[in-house]
Amino acid sequence: MTSSLTVDEMAGSKGILSGRVESRDFPDWFREQQSEAWKQFESLPSPTRKDQLWRFSNVDLLDLSPFKFGGILGDDERAAILDQSRGLDEVAARLIFAGDQLIHRDVVSEQLKKRGVIFQPLERAMVEHADLFRKHFMSQPAVLGSAKFAALHQALVSSGTFLYVPRGVEIETPIEIFHWLYGENASVFPHLLLVADELAKVTVIESFRSADRHLAGFACGVNDLIAGPGAKVTYVCAQTWGENVRALQMNTTTVDHDASAMSLNLHLGGRYSRFESLSRLIGDGARSDLLAVAVATNEQEFDARTLQDHVSAHTASDLLYKNALEGRARCTFGGLIRVEPHAHFTDAYQKVRNLLLSDDAEANSMPGLEILADNVRCTHGATSGQIDEDELFYLRSRGIPITVAQRLIVTGFLNEVIKRLDQPAIEHALQQLIEEKFAHQ
Amino acid sequence: MKTETKAVDINRNIGDFAYPEVHVRDAGTGLSEKTIHYISDVKEDPDWVREFRLRGLKTFLEKPLPTHWASKDLETINFDKIRYYLSPGTTAKRSWDEVPEDIKRTFERLGIPEQERKFLAGVEAQFDSEAVYSNIKKAVGEQGVIFVGSTEGLKNHPEIFRKWFGKVIPIADNKFSALNSAVFSGGSFIYVPPGVKVKHPLQAYFRINAENFGQFERTLIIADEGSEVTYMEGCTAPKFNTATLHSAVVELVALKGAKIQYITVQNWSANVFNLVTKRGLAHENAEVKWIDCNIGSRLTMKYPSVVLKGRKSRGEVLSIALANNGQHQDTGAKMIHAADETTSNIISKSISIGTGRATYRGLVHVPKHLKHCKNNTECDALLINATSRTDTYPAITVRGTGNAVQHEASVSQVSAEQIFYMQQRGLSEAQAMSLSVNGFVNDLVRQFPMEYSVELKRLIELEMEGSVG
Numbered sequence: 001m002t003s004s005l006t007v008d009e010m011a012g013s014k015g016i017l018s019g020r021v022e023s024r025d026f027p028d029w030f031r032e033q034q035s036e037a038w039k040q041f042e043s044l045p046s047p048t049r050k051d052q053l054w055r056f057s058n059v060d061l062l063d064l065s066p067f068k069f070g071g072i073l074g075d076d077e078r079a080a081i082l083d084q085s086r087g088l089d090e091v092a093a094r095l096i097f098a099g100d101q102l103i104h105r106d107v108v109s110e111q112l113k114k115r116g117v118i119f120q121p122l123e124r125a126m127v128e129h130a131d132l133f134r135k136h137f138m139s140q141p142a143v144l145g146s147a148k149f150a151a152l153h154q155a156l157v158s159s160g161t162f163l164y165v166p167r168g169v170e171i172e173t174p175i176e177i178f179h180w181l182y183g184e185n186a187s188v189f190p191h192l193l194l195v196a197d198e199l200a201k202v203t204v205i206e207s208f209r210s211a212d213r214h215l216a217g218f219a220c221g222v223n224d225l226i227a228g229p230g231a232k233v234t235y236v237c238a239q240t241w242g243e244n245v246r247a248l249q250m251n252t253t254t255v256d257h258d259a260s261a262m263s264l265n266l267h268l269g270g271r272y273s274r275f276e277s278l279s280r281l282i283g284d285g286a287r288s289d290l291l292a293v294a295v296a297t298n299e300q301e302f303d304a305r306t307l308q309d310h311v312s313a314h315t316a317s318d319l320l321y322k323n324a325l326e327g328r329a330r331c332t333f334g335g336l337i338r339v340e341p342h343a344h345f346t347d348a349y350q351k352v353r354n355l356l357l358s359d360d361a362e363a364n365s366m367p368g369l370e371i372l373a374d375n376v377r378c379t380h381g382a383t384s385g386q387i388d389e390d391e392l393f394y395l396r397s398r399g400i401p402i403t404v405a406q407r408l409i410v411t412g413f414l415n416e417v418i419k420r421l422d423q424p425a426i427e428h429a430l431q432q433l434i435e436e437k438f439a440h441q
Numbered sequence: 442m443k444t445e446t447k448a449v450d451i452n453r454n455i456g457d458f459a460y461p462e463v464h465v466r467d468a469g470t471g472l473s474e475k476t477i478h479y480i481s482d483v484k485e486d487p488d489w490v491r492e493f494r495l496r497g498l499k500t501f502l503e504k505p506l507p508t509h510w511a512s513k514d515l516e517t518i519n520f521d522k523i524r525y526y527l528s529p530g531t532t533a534k535r536s537w538d539e540v541p542e543d544i545k546r547t548f549e550r551l552g553i554p555e556q557e558r559k560f561l562a563g564v565e566a567q568f569d570s571e572a573v574y575s576n577i578k579k580a581v582g583e584q585g586v587i588f589v590g591s592t593e594g595l596k597n598h599p600e601i602f603r604k605w606f607g608k609v610i611p612i613a614d615n616k617f618s619a620l621n622s623a624v625f626s627g628g629s630f631i632y633v634p635p636g637v638k639v640k641h642p643l644q645a646y647f648r649i650n651a652e653n654f655g656q657f658e659r660t661l662i663i664a665d666e667g668s669e670v671t672y673m674e675g676c677t678a679p680k681f682n683t684a685t686l687h688s689a690v691v692e693l694v695a696l697k698g699a700k701i702q703y704i705t706v707q708n709w710s711a712n713v714f715n716l717v718t719k720r721g722l723a724h725e726n727a728e729v730k731w732i733d734c735n736i737g738s739r740l741t742m743k744y745p746s747v748v749l750k751g752r753k754s755r756g757e758v759l760s761i762a763l764a765n766n767g768q769h770q771d772t773g774a775k776m777i778h779a780a781d782e783t784t785s786n787i788i789s790k791s792i793s794i795g796t797g798r799a800t801y802r803g804l805v806h807v808p809k810h811l812k813h814c815k816n817n818t819e820c821d822a823l824l825i826n827a828t829s830r831t832d833t834y835p836a837i838t839v840r841g842t843g844n845a846v847q848h849e850a851s852v853s854q855v856s857a858e859q860i861f862y863m864q865q866r867g868l869s870e871a872q873a874m875s876l877s878v879n880g881f882v883n884d885l886v887r888q889f890p891m892e893y894s895v896e897l898k899r900l901i902e903l904e905m906e907g908s909v910g
Contacts, residue, residue: 052510055836344827359809359841369833371852374824378852384807384839385846 070099160191257283497622594630
């Protein structure tokens, strides 16, 4: 597999705001879409705090002028990155991207290939599976505030993952994808297009990491996750960008009748990380679970915006977001349950819990409901509090030092979300990442 | 002019009638500096009030409509077609005999004299812009309580009035508070001296009776240290073809250890824009409680707030909203915690019927380094028909480790089992529905003074008529 970018283009390290890098091996129709998207990016206004969808968000951190397209990856760096790309022991397949270049690929088994599973880089899928690709690639508008950045992504995306699981195929072990940022002020535009056909079953875990945890960088990713009728899709994101990275991620999940989708987003890294998650329940009996865990320390800012969009009747959604905040960190949650007209018998739940561990931490919660149908059961809850003194006392009275006791309580608080995955190997990997973050302080 | 409808079935369209307008003073339609000077001249405002009004006008004209978050329906208000000041040209009356005959008849239909006979301490009724009738029971007056119209308040009690006027809600708080600051007239001024506990609720009825006429009353209540007062306001308005604007500002100041309870039953006719700013300031150990009930109007935007400025102060908002066909009740609450050990409680219940839309918008703010602040928010919404709509948009900010905030909301419909059970016992579906809805709001309604809770239940029953079957 070769990169579609030539070395010369990479060496230029142009600023991303100077526009699209030309001369890629993309089909004409895709390049046209990209120039359209670029025009859109330029014409759309930058978000301000006055926009309801950016309320409480520190939009000043979204100055993109310093950021450049990635530089050249030397052999040593490449080896180092591959060495650090340790994830799960058992995977069905694996792709590793560094600076949007595919640097490693473990393909799916012959057996899965024979049954029609397609797992390949985006630029190949758009040629070899143009119909499927065009039908689903960024087919939903970004409605949660980042239309401008979704356009930027579309204009500048150069690689990514395409995964198609055909009817009735169940992939038991997870598929793993790594995205690495490397180089000063580098930027990446990760993309995942996942189509699970009728009754298919698949789990994908994506890791977002920085080669150097101190360097500034910019990530602007989009995921399209499609669960066909009766399909079961699990998506896990483990975000551990470096401490000076600005990141935007826009995910859209479409859940057809009797299908179920579960997503878990772990946010640990970045200076500013905004995550938009739209879950559309378009068929009777669809179910969506939206889970997220964030540990925010120092000056970190996490901004999560969600929409549980109940388009069809007899659908269920359940959201659970938990944040632990230390230092001067800020977490913002803006979530909406929307029950469209005629989406009767909806069962929707939304809960956000903030655990404030320092006096300077700040948690903003905006759990919203818009109900346009009746015969629904919708509830939401938001809490913000600190560690329960009684729990702390209990642990201390058993001889556990206060700092360890605090950590235990925080871990327990976050584990409740992670356990919902019911996939021990992934749970363990995520817990380890959280522990590493605590250990770093 | 409409003629009086027959006075049968009095509850059904309470307030849906009008008498000929006899307005001596009329500032004409539209809003300009000329309007402000006209109002100030007629009201013989002191210079500082005139300046205050002009600043209000400037801010109003500068500020855009808040349609980036609020209903686009606001754009249908034509501010040039509204009459900003009307007055019967009479000063406030204290004796019943002096009140003009047609106004008396209006009051009679609203039942004011009867209620007064019951146990009201004082009546401050507003007919259009001016208080035409005002009577304070002897006992209250003897306690040193001041209960007058806002114009009288600023003229006769400037030393208390000026200190707090416009301080809780600054002119530039929002576009409509600025509008009110420019053209306010009417409303009440209440001062309760230290330690005085006013036993009976003070009451005022506000009514609109001139087509296209916006009413901009301004109320300021100051409860001095350790005092207690309850204020009740109920609104009814005759129906007219063109939309009417009501934009009030209510400021409450509860000094150390004082308690203020402010009760509103809003039943404007279905063409009124009701855009009200209400805020209370609670000093140390003080308590401000808003009980807010919205049944009428086309669009209501009202978010009673409490600024918890003093240690151990308490704020509470209990609200009921009922949105019927064509109505949008955009209500909520704001709690700004600004001192340690402050507690706030918000309980909101809404019912959407037909194409009605009920919205809860809330704000809870706990800044850093505060300790032991608590907030509890509960919002429950009930949807009656398939076309009904409800929204919840809370915003909660918490900093630091010493505080506990919880928010809960639920949306549901009347349970089919409950309806079945009641029907099985011989109630019609409509009766069962009405009973069920009343049960939904019952725990809140129980906290209202008795006569209000009776009136409220009746209003809910009337609104529920025709919504099922």
